[in-house]
Amino acid sequence: MKRISVDVGGTFTDCFFAWDGLYIESKSLTTHHNLALGFNAALDNACERAGLSREEVLKEVESVRYATTLGTNALIEGKGPRVAAIVTHGFEDTIHISRSKGYGEGLDPVKQGDMPDAERPEPIVPRKMVRSIKERIDTIGEVLVPLQKEDVRKQVRDLITNGAEAIVVALVNATENPEHEQLVLEIILEEYPAHELGSVPVILSSQVSGRKGEFVRGNTTIIDAFLHSIMFNAINQLTTNLRNSGYEKPMLVVHNSGGMAQSNSTDALRTIHSGPIAGVGGAQHLSESTGIGDVVTMDMGGTSFDIGLVPEGGVKHYDFHPVIGRWLICLPMIHLNTLGAGGGSIASYDRIHKAIKIGPQSAGSDPGPACYDRGGLQATVTDADLLLGYLDPDNYANGFIKLNPKRSRFVIEDNLCDELDLDVIEVAKIIKRSVDEQMAIGIEVELRSSGSVIDDFTMVAYGGNGPLHACGIAEQAGISKILFPPFASVFSALGASNMKPLHIHERSAYVVLYEPISRTLFDEYDRFNDYVEELEMKGREDLVRQGYDVNKVKHRLELDMRYGNQRVTTSVALDINRIENVGEVLSIIRTFSDIYVDRYGKGIEAPEAGVRVQTIRVASFIDSEIINFDDLETDLVRTEPKPVSFRKVYFVNEDKAVDTPIYDASALNEKYVVKGPAVITTESTTYLIEKDWRVEPTSQGAVWLLKDKATQ
Template sequence: MKRISVDIGGTFSDCFFVWDDIYIESKALTTHHNLALGFNEALDRACDRAGISRETALKEVDSVRYATTLGTNALIEGKGPRVAAIVTHGFEDTIPLSRGRGYGEGLDGVKQGDMPDAQRPDPLVPRRLIRSVKERIDSVGEVLVPLMYDDVRTQVRDLVNNGAEAIVIALTNATENSVHEDRILEIILEEYPTHELGSIPVLLSSQVSGRKGEYVRAMATIVDAFLHETMFHALNQLSNNLRDSGYEKPMLVIHNSGGMAQPNSTDALQTIHSGPIAGVGAAQHLSESTGLGDVVSMDMGGTSFDIGLVPEGGVRHYDFQPTIGRWMVSAPMIHLNTLGAGGGSIAAYNRIHHAIQIGPESAGSDPGPACYDRGGLRPTVTDADLVLGYLDPDNYANGHIKLNKKRSIYVIDETLSDELDLDAVEVAKVIKKTVDEQMAIGIEKELRSRGGLIEDYTMLAYGGNGPLHACGIAASAGISRILFPPFASVFSALGAGNMRPLHIHERSAYVVLYEAIKRSLYNKYEALNGYIAELEEKGAEDLVRQGYDRADVRYRLEMDMRYGNQLVTTAVAFDINRVNGVADVLHLIKTFSEIFGERYGEGTQAPEAGIRVQTIRVASYIEGEVIAFESIETGGEKTKPAPVTHRKVHFTSITGAVDTPVYDADALKHEYVIHGPAIVTTENTTYLVEPGWRLEPTVQGAVWLLSD
């Protein structure tokens, strides 16, 4: 296997390079003005270690996989085209009203409750660019009012004349019958052929989302249209860069649904959070391969802190209607909770609470933390870590970035010391403790809201800053077992390398598997199987279009299910793809019951309320070769390695500096055990073993951190 996978983050571009039996990890600062430059630098460093040129690598690798946060950044910055929308007559205000929840979507609980200061986000589609057309389709797909073609032409001309740069068509009940959306697209191309319309994208809501929900389906399409130009140019830029270096195969883009596809089969919406979700995919693969059990993944990079859950058995949580930025959308997306707390997160003084506030603003890669000496003027988490003695100024990022400790002390003193009446070291302790508690609270809330017990979960910590803060986070959250996976600093990039070509198609379907009042089971097998076959065909067409053989396509059936009218809806994956009798119906019910009991406690099931299916989903994918995780056993007798040096280090639980042993990567061998306090510095990350913890490397390269 020869493969390149890259995760472009807000601060670093992580590369995982596979060349037969050689696995190499490398990093470079993200170059936001041209992502290809950071990609090239990270790849060149990996190629140098492998002893080959970039051109040789790109000619021989089987694939290049690419995950990016570019779409997320574009939404945050509000940089995009003027998007217009065409809706059904009478529904012109559905998008602006945003179900009456637009003030609070995407905000934390405190800000959602602050109604006097509530503000809607700037709309992606201003009201003046929303037009309606006369048509109507009912909830089962029957045409009640035919589409009026002249009316469509009038509205389209008006939008184009008013400067529309992207057009979204989101008609009522288009998921049940898309004939009117399809016809509007034809009319637009008739009125404005490609040579006149230029690069204005026209997106149909029925193609973006197959689930009911007028507002969330429209917003999914609008976000897709808003990001289309940015992603199109960025992916083309990277693709051209690869082609210039001799790579002739199609580039592959990681999706937030847990798979990947070629750019021509990728919607911009699918790239949101694709990097962190690749890490969740790698966590799932590790859990399944090693029997690790329930896992909470913790990806702490330079800009954000991402939390994912992988319950035992590997069935990941999906968001049915995820909130992206400040907008709720309808898209099958693996659940991820992102906090603005990474190494580059800025520490500021909150005058109201007389306390330190971490993030969400980040110094990013340019200028970066103050200690980077690139013009940063505000203290960050990385600055605090350096002041406390955790980081080696001469060997940060494998020596590619030299850190200036005096600069960190200066910005902390200038901005925070007087406010807190503490010296720089004590302020740095406050920053360290605050960020650790903030992330621990995020993990606790995530586990409890999803029905998990903290004591049942192992924390899987990765990302460049994960091993540095894992002890503090776990101690605050009440977790006693931490596992750093192999290649922890680029684990999300490794996950991108393990992704499969995959497409998910879904549709709303009201199916009652068990009718409580009549005490009867579902028996319309032909209709249900017809829905499934339709979704399978869409997935197969997507993969065949990218050059895969139809015979190699595999399918996984999932359903969103609930008991009666409960609000809790659970995504359930099944080992059958057709329902042909009572036995199969009972099998679906039993699988749902088992998964519900595992997540929310045995005995919480309520079949007496009835059992309903809300959504049918089919994942169509191609199996592929993956990186093997063979063992997480520590094995054999343990001895203590000799430190390479000692350093004065400050810990939040101890007054004064502690003379702390410092080890290098040679100490991460399975025959060693290291008791805290200690520091282990490797090329791409730093392991901080706080007092009361011990570090035990495994045979296969993973590292355990256990509470004594």
């Protein structure tokens, strides 16, 4: 196996280098003005350690896999092209009216309840950039009002004249018959060919989503169009950089569906949260390989804190109507809860509550935390960690970044100490306690909302700051088992190495498996199977177009099901891809019932209301070689290693500094146990072990952090 996987975050660019059994982790600061520079720095570092040149590696490597938060950042900042929309006549205001709950999308429950101050998000497409055309297709795909070409030309010319830089076409019932949307695309390309000045990208809603619902489908397509040019330019920049270094294969892009595809088969919207989701994929494989049971993932980098769930058995949680920023969309995406809390998160004074607020703003990589000595003027979590004694100023990021404690002290004193009337160490403790508490609350909410028992879960902690804050977070969340996986600081990049080529296609379908009034079971097998075959064909075409063998394409069928007219649907993954008889219908209903009971409790099933299928979904994929994880058990008798030094460290629950043993990476050996309080400094991260916790490394590079039973 020869693979390069890169996760470009807001602060660091992580690289995982796999070369014929040699595994290397590498980091560099993210260069936002040109992502290729940070990519090259991380890759060059890995190549140097492997004793190879970048050109030599890129000529022989099997694949380069890329995950990024660039699209996420672009949405947050609101920086993108002027998007226009073409809709069916009479639906001009659908985008801006949204749903009745549109004001609350993307807000926390407290703000959702603040109806007097409710405001809908500023639309990406302003009302003056919406045009309608006279056409109509009914709910079964029949053309009721034919489209007039001159009407389309007039509206398109008007939009271009008004500065449209991308055009969305979202017509009513296009999921049932995309004929009119495709005709609009042809007319636009006739008027403004792609090779001529004035051409703009055109995104069709029927190509982005197969589900009904004009508002969410339109929203989904608009966000995809908003990110299209940004992602095209960024990926083209990286692709050109690879070409110049001798890499001739297509670059692979990680998708938020849990798979990957070539860049020419990637919608921009699929890249949202792709880096953190690669980490969830890695945790899923870790859970399946080692049998550690239910897992909650904790990815703490420099900019954000991402929480994911992997229940026992390795089945990932999907959001089928996720909210991106403030916009509801309809694209299946692995469930992820993202908080604005990372090592670079800015600590500011909240004058209303007279308390310290952490994030969501971040110092990023430029200028970065004040201690980076690159011009940062605001206090961050990393500045607090440095002053509390957790970080070694001369051995941070393998000595690549020299930290300046004087700068950290200055910004905390200047921004926070006077407001709180506390000394700098007490303020640093508050920052540490606040960020840990904020992340612990996020984990608790995530677990409790899914009906889970917190202590049943193992926290898998990774990211550059995961091992530093995991102990404090687990303490407050009530978790007693933490696992730092192999290559924890670049684990999301490692997860990208195990991704499969995968495409998901879906369509809305009204299928009644059990009709309660007539007490009959579904028997239109050919209609259902035709739907499935249509979706499988799209998946096959996607993968074959990228050069994969059609005989290696596999499919997984999933149904979104509900009882009667319930609003909430439950996704059911099946082990069959066709329905041939009544026994298979009953088997699907039974599987749905089991999943429903497991999620919501025994006795609340409602088959008497009927059993319906809302959406049919097919995941098409290619199995590929993966990096395996070994068993995490060890029978060795452990001893305590000798520390390399001692340092004064301030713990949030201790009044005074503690003379704390400091260990280097050699302590992470399976023959050792390290009892807290202690600090272990490695070239890529720092492990903070608090009182009543202990570290037990494993032979394969994973590290257990366990709470002493006597203190639980």
